[in-house]
Amino acid sequence: MADEENFVLEGCKRRRDILKTGCSIVGSGLIAGCISDSNTSSSDETPTTTPSDEQPTAKSDDPTPYEVTVKPAGTHTFESVPETYASFIGVWMDIAMAFGIKPSAMMSLEENQLKYYKQLPDVTVDLDSVRTLMDSADSEFDKEVFYDVDADVHLMDPRLIRYYSGWEDKEIKEINRSVGPILGSTIRFPMGSDSYYTLYEAFEKGAKIFQRQEQYDAWVTLKDEVFSEVQSRLPDDKPTVGAFIIRFDTEGKNLMAAEIDAFRNDTRTLRKLGVNSAFKGDTYVRYKKIGPEKLLEVDPEYIGLVGNLTTSDHESFQQTLEAAKNDETMSALTAVQNENFVRTAGANMGPISDLFSVEAAAMQLYPDEFGEWPGSIGDIPTENQLFDRQRVSDIINQRM
Known part of the structure; x- marks a missing residue:
């Protein structure tokens, strides 16, 4: 696991619109706020916001760059707010969906998790518009699909990309550099000595990536109310x-x-x-x-x-x-x-x-x-x- 533990994304301070032939991305309004980089707490609760290397971003029509660190993936400097993403089905898709952001591509399309969204009014996921990155659990990723999807960010743990694709580090770094940053972390349970996030620590990272602090705060309030009520009974x-x-x-x-x-x-x-x-x-x-x-x-x-x-x-x-x-x-x-x-x-x-x-x-x-x-x-x-x-x-x- 040494390579995985020391894996640091390359090109994380480069502008995607320089690396691509398309136009630069126009982001939505930015929400001011500083996200904690806490990742060693053993608590399930929402982390307390503390100073970190991630600088607060002011609301602006022309946003200044902002950094997000997601371990073990690394740090990326965003020149504009990402609008599209690719992911594995699971935690990070659910995080993005909590902000109302639907995936552009998934590892595979599975109906199971969609049952939760179907219970919510005015929330839908159109699977017809979502690309798959692999044909089945037994197949490998097609690198050309990553280029074709051209996602602004990949909410994926690089260790899992390596596991499912069979790629070497240089291929993962190529996608990070030439297509879009890879910023994700497996949180099912700790993997070796790598840093590990609780659910709401990872959620907070997602809020930083998509600049959705106000929505995140609303989620924290709701979650706290629900769990407080349940536990009181x-x-x-x-x-x-x-x-x-x-x-x-x-x-x-x-x-x-x-x-x-x-x-x-x-x-x-x-x-x-x-x-x-x-x-x-x-x-x-x-x-x-x-x-x-x-x-x-x-x-x-x-x-x-x-x-x-x-x-x-x-x-x-x-x-x-x-x-x-x-x-x-x-x-x-x-x-x-x-x-x-x-x-x-x-x-x-x-x-x-x-x-x-x-x-x-x-x-x-x-x-x-x-x-x-x-x-x-x-x-x-x-x-x-x-x-x-x-x-x-x-x-x-x-x-x-």
């Missing part, structure tokens, strides 16, 4: 949850256990809801493969399916539940017998899906307080909704 007696990532093997042969209280984004929902983690261990562990015997020994009250709310629907989950109930070993688990499963948004969770995830999980874990979980975010009765969908849409559409 949590019972004193909280359940123990055994969280699993990637997928839940109903035969118990390939169980990837996650430490809920570790410094990671994918278990954020369960952590915010105060559950007890069934798998205590190294707070920086990504996951630990365990066998069915270990799971039976722990026998948590709930099985946490991290990411399942995004990747599966209610019908698919029911099939998973039935398969576990029909397995000789897994059927002995208390959680399986009581059908105590909790599905959360998980690895791809950004600020929009974060709200849906905590609402859904609160209902699954504490139905006496938050109402019975109907199985789908689209079926939650208005009286049980923990946040105002219209208010979210208004922030996204800058009607704060």
